[in-house]
Amino acid sequence: MPSEADFLALGITLKLAVVSTVLLLLLGTPLAWWMARSRSRFKFLVEAVVALPLVLPPTVLGFYLLLALGSNGPIGKLFESLGGSSLAFTFTGLVIGSVIYSLPFVVQPLQDAFQAVGHRPLEVASTLRASPWDRFVSVALPLARPGFLTAAVLGFAHTIGEFGVVLMIGGNIPGETKVASIAIYDHVEMMEYGRAHWLSGGLLLMSFVMLAGVYAMNGRFRMVKS
Amino acid sequence: MSIRAKFDIRRGDFQLKVNLSLPAKGVTALFGPSGSGKTSILRAIAGLDFFEGGELQVGESTWQADSSYKKPHERPVGYVFQEASLFEHLSVAGNLDYGHKRVPKEEKRIPLDSVKELLGITPLLSRMPNELSGGERQRVAIARALSVSPRLLLMDEPLAGLDEKRKQGILPYIESLHRELEIPILYVSHSSDEVARLADHLALVEGGVAEEAGPIQEMLTRLDLPLAQGPEAEALLSATVAEHDDEFHLTYLDSSAGKFTVVRKDLSIGEPVRLRIAAKDVSLTLAPQSDTSILNIFPATVLEMAPLGIAQVTVRLDAGGTPLLARVTKKSVSALGIQEGKEVFAQAKSVALLA
Structure with missing residues (x-):
């Protein structure tokens, strides 16, 4: 049977995934829009940086994040000067790590979706008296809707499945930074296969239900996309 | 009232010198072979493309000059693109309301209901764009361009993508626009049939220049212009x-x-x-x-x-x-x-x- 600690780990995982996904969408949308529309010469550099987490081992990313978030790191120092404490081994630190780690999974589908919308609908909107911001909200966002679903699902799922980065910067503080994937690892280490089963099965089921739900919804929107 | 347009359009190897004075009345055809830059002129007039040093005066108002440039959403134009380009996420009614609700009340000269009636789209209002035929889509696109009560209607080969039967189905609607609404229309076309049927005035776009314009009867028969020299004169x-x-x-x-x-x-x-x-x-x-x-x-x-x-x-x-x-x-x-x-x-x- 799962213990209270297991539920706590599951709860932290969910909370981390929800908070990270919301932040990812908020940050990823303007970034993806810029990447889809910009003709800047330096776009390739931004694209490469955003895609880095795809190729880097999570431990590399985690190592640098640990340095940056700690009391001597730039982000940690900044945060401390604002009256906070060091970010390493905190939930906030985990959120920062997840957002960076999952960024490409959110930005790329959004960028593709915005590119698929193309210039024409926005030009049409401009001849129908819509200002640039108005066009973005009333035309680009709704037309890119399938991309948002994909981005949210990938961002959420990727955060749930995160292990290496969390281990490096979150440590293993029960009730604070111990997420399900690490709890499972601990159970297996201690040969508690029964409890590992409960948590793993729980994550599996949760992920499946979520994906099925989103794809069912996406099916209904496909009409709009075609 | 008249339209004065002066643009120096350059894009890569392409070059077009535009210096036109057009009546802001009736239908003026921008006529010329494919690739002559007719669409570029329309886009410059709508403000979709910016050309340095251009000048555009429509009636009393200056849309582009050395020191001023009205953005496309600030210009009272209606634009019908070559492809209907309807908003696929909105119903036909939603497409029509989009521009209509963004126009200040005092500028709404054309009631939306009469636009719907004129183009015969009242029965289509609840449909989504992907449930329309090509001809219906184009009619909705024309109605949508009219929904903003434009001072100038720009039409970029609105019939080009349609087969002959659909074309014949839409032409009467365009003719009725011309008769029932007092909106000047700039109509881009390379089809002499459409031009002969619709246009009152003609501006010639050919060989990198667009400077000659006048009443269509005169333009068709001017021996110094290519129109009267070709086999189709x-x-x-x-x-x-x-x-x-x-x-x-x-x-x-x-x-x-x-x-x-x-x-x-x-x-x-x-x-x-x-x-x-x-x-x-x-x-x-x-x-x-x-x-x-x-x-x-x-x-x-x-x-x-x-x-x-x-x-x-x-x-x-x-x-x-x-x-x-x-x-x-x-x-x-x-x-x-x-x-x-x-x-x-x-x-x-x-x-x-x-x-």
């Missing part, structure tokens, strides 16, 4: 339906050139129509012929002549104030003594009625 006449002949199944039309006879068409008496007469179908005689099968014969005066190839001559005629073109051989010119100012009779072998 033709003249356009306005006429009204005078009477029907049930015995011979004919319709008689009155025009300033004289009375025309065409095969009977189901039109009401007094209805204005356009006639199209190809230069190659017009021959000249010195005396009116009575022993001929040709029914349409008019007195005319030779205004001007231009050689065509090595053996032919294009003759510009004045038939009761209407310009007409005839294509004859140099041999006939010499045999009949045709020269400027000569009184002749023009025989039209074939007359196309556009209605």
